[in-house]
Amino acid sequence: MKALQDLDIFVRTVDNGSLSATARALDLTPAATSAALKRLEAELGVQLFVRSTRSLRLTQQGELFLEQCRPALAALQQASQQLAAGEQALRGVLQLSAPSDLGRNVLLPWLHEFQELHPGVDIRLQLSDRVANVYSDPVDAAFRYGKPPDSGLVALPLAPGVRRVLCASPAYIARHGAPATPHELTGHDCLCFMLGDEVHDRWRFAPPGEGPEVTVRVRSVNVSNDGDAVRRWALLGKGIAYKAGLDVAADLAAGRLQALCPGWATEPTPLFLVVPSRRQLTPLVRVLRDFVAEKTAGLRAPMNPIT
8 A cells, every 4th residue: 555655645745835744744754755755756757846955846747646646545545444444443543633621621531432442543632722724734633612614624513502601610709709690700800711812801691581692801810822721720719711611511510610690691612523525534533523422412411501
């Protein structure tokens, strides 16, 4: 299957824009990656790339070959995966991306259990609250809160009914009291998440019964670009957090955090497993999706408010 690997290296190098990035993604040396491209060029009898010390670009022949190579490679990979599925053997490398809090505190033990069930599976896990680009990053599938706006992506629902939870530790509530309505949040210490330069300090709620949605701009005493840090601050009693329900489900069930303003509907945070296209829905990805969906169903019961 070396020829198939050489084709894969060629396509990944085009997508990544560099030999070194492809080598890192495939756990190869740069020399091995370069050798694969040279071997492919020798077999085809054409030059696929124009190389310099600072850039790498396709030749005209390379562009023509890429147009035919990409769908052919996908078909070959799918056929190989179907053969493996026919043998009922789940094996291979899963490259995954997940938000920091969900990944560290929820997914890690689940993935350990998944590998216990399927010991032939290796996992490469990227944890970051930056949204992974499943087209260009070395990722087979990404866990994401919220359905992606890109209609070209395939988003498999894992926990479609989950919402945010307004919560604080018992220690914070004992010192400062609990807000009766979201309007009272302006008088409380709040813990906010930051993505890039944007601080998420405008929290939305819908009142019990009928009525217009309420947006409250809270006073952020602590801000972090890491969702896990916001959760840990809440556990330490530093303030009130507005967290995705799955991230704090275990804390709510254990009493380490308490849900606030019951009856007020919070913002939806459905969880999806995202892949670039249906060709990437391999048997391994499908089995992982079913496994995690079952796990999230068991976690949602103790959360409040959840619809």
